[in-house]
Amino acid sequence: MQDQYRTVARPGAHETEVNRSRFRCALAPAATEREAQEFVAAVRKEHADASHNCWAYVVGADASVQKASDDGEPGGTAGLPMLQMLLRRDMRYVVAVVTRYYGGVKLGAGGLIRAYGGAVGEALDAVGTRTRRRFRLATVTVDHQRAGKLQNELRATGHAVRDVRYAEAVTIEIGLPDADLPAFRSWLADATAGTAGFEVGAEAYGDA
Structure with a gap:
């Protein structure tokens, strides 16, 4: 791509x-x-x-x-x-x-x-034109107690929250450049004391 x-x-x-x-x-x-x-x-x-x-x-x-x-x-x-x-x-x-x-x-x-x-x-x-960049869809799964704070921290650090789904746990969908995936895993583990799940999905394009 x-x-x-x-x-x-x-x-x-x-x-x-x-x-x-x-x-x-x-x-x-x-x-x-x-x-x-x-x-x-x-x-x-x-x-x-x-x-x-x-x-x-x-x-x-x-x-x-x-x-x-x-x-x-x-x-x-x-x-x-x-x-x-x-x-x-x-x-x-x-x-x-x-x-x-x-x-x-x-x-x-x-x-x-x-x-x-x-x-x-x-x-x-x-x-007028706009630039769309390639990114990797990723999902973070976290418990309800941590979900609100984590969403605020994601936005504060410049990570675009694309979707949030509430069930037994809260699933937050974000977009990340491939190069940022290792650093994000480490950040997420620190931010949630290792309790959050993290899955990497398909590639897509979004506004720069």
Whole structure:
């Protein structure tokens, strides 16, 4: 797994004008290829009267799925530069749709490449991005008497508490970088006089 990746902070759009043509870039997070395709379809429906609705998306922390479409623009002048901009910015799990309303002035291949790639770059700046880092899910099991104090200590030491479940014992789910696991085990043993259980689970990504 990649140690980290970037994605858009939220769905959003940004519009720019190049030689009287309007270029509106809509961005959204996309956890799966299907989500990306559904977003493309929704934007195409909303802007069915546009000259073109070109798109690109990257799914997977390792960018394993990359697709793009020129939607009628000359080959390689729209979808590809959009995709290249996403990859240049290290964006993952993201979909971009650039809607063009033709303004009557031809831009040429170079102009189109700059316009479509630039529309994505400007939209990323306007909408904002966030970094998500790889961590290991871990669960701490502790008795009810120690649970409240331990949760406070976890938060005070910068450990993000992801979930707390109450049963016969209290189970606290946290996220830890792999490199921190040995030190955390020692800290936990000291904090709970060796009474807490500790299990390491799967890898996941979370906000940095």
